[in-house]
Amino acid sequence: MNNNQETSITKFFKLESAAGIVLMFAAVLALVCANTPLSTYYELLLNTPVEIRIGRLEIAKPLLLWINDGLMAMFFFLVGLELKRELVEGELANKRNIILPGIGAIGGMLIPALIYLWFNRNHPASLSGWAIPAATDIAFALGVLSLLGSRVPTSLKIFLTSLAIFDDIGAILIIAVFYTANISLYALLVVAICIPVLMIFNRRNVENKSLYMLVGMVMWVALLKSGVHATLAGVLVAMFIPIRSVSGGPSPLKSLEQDWHSVVAFFVLPVFAFANAGISLSGVGLTQLLHPVPLGIACGLFFGKQIGIFGLCWIAIKLGWTRLPEGMSWNSLYGTAALCGIGFTMSLFIGSLAFEETGVNIIFDERLGILLGSLVSGLMGYWILYFSLGRSKGSG
Secondary structure, eight states: OOHHHHHHHHHHHHHHHHHHHHHHHHHHHHHHHHTSTTHHHHHHHHTOEEEEEETTEEEEEEHHHHIIIIIHHHHHHHHHHHHHHHHHHSGGGSHHHHHHHHHHHHHHHHHHHHHHHHHTTTOGGGGGGTTGGGOOOHHHHHHHHHTTGGGSOHHHHHHHHHHHHHHHHHHHHHHHHHSOOSOOHHHHHHHHHHHHHHHHHHHTTOOOHHHHHHHHHHHHHHHHHHSSOTTHHHHHHHTTSOSSOTTSSOOHHHHHHHHHHHHIIIIIHHHHHHHHOOOOOTTOOHHHHTSHHHHHHHHIIIIIHIIIIIHHHHHHHHTTSSOOOTTOOHHHHHHHHHHTTOOHHHHHHHHIIIIITTOOOOSSOHHHHHHHHHHHHHHHHHHHHHHHHHHHTTOO
């Protein structure tokens, strides 16, 4: 790895870490607003009706859903850009680098989901939340990791980021397959027309990013009306952005990724966290904590991520399928697995799909389990890595 690559990677992780800290602040601010006299204004803000009408085309939603459906499409667009870059010429382009984080991600999604389903096996109406603890919040996790400073090896950061990318792929597939409303075939037909248009742009090496954005907006509206979640438009558009410039200029994909990174990290995700993390703790007691939904989410994030990620990685290494990355120990691998229990942003997003947009109304708050599971996982992951990296520092 040359010095330019090291500088780029260092800047990237510094940005992610800073974003995680801003995200934490936004979540705390939401909790303050929800548990003080500001709660009335907080609810009024999120329920403010926002409407756009062009002829017969109408999109009318409260501000909260504009944030969840609109701003999060920008987040998924950035995820798509990062995913394509990693697969084409990044760490995931090398198959040997895919095996360990890929296996870890499978375990990190499967075991938490099974734990949630076990807790809610006698509550059919709650089963739709099975995917909530399967998510990992990369910005939050790297924010916690940044507190450990220079003792964190680059191999550990790359492993965590790669695992989170696979986790995002899983979340995208889950949203596309399991969290859809009534399907509109006419709207999906519009989406089906947009995809060949994007394909033509890509094949003809069109580098005008505005054209991709225009088609992306049409696709977003169509998906919004189709019943398939609109945020998937961001991923679809990103897959067609050229990664290399035929004119000798900068990479269209990388320049877009650079432009959008700060916007998503320091605006989109904090706004989403502020809008979704505001849970009233008034009257919360043992009964609420032991409800199968928050309990299943918290246990899925805390126990499920550790068991799933570390367990499957241990099996894969012992079977000789892959090896532990250089600079990582079994303790640091376990600490990273615990850190992945910070689900926060993606868990909140999937929770909104599972219980709010699907029309399931139950007296509980899944955000309680997300916040509790993420907090305990973050603390445990930090302390395991603090002691394991402290002992292994300088040991290669």
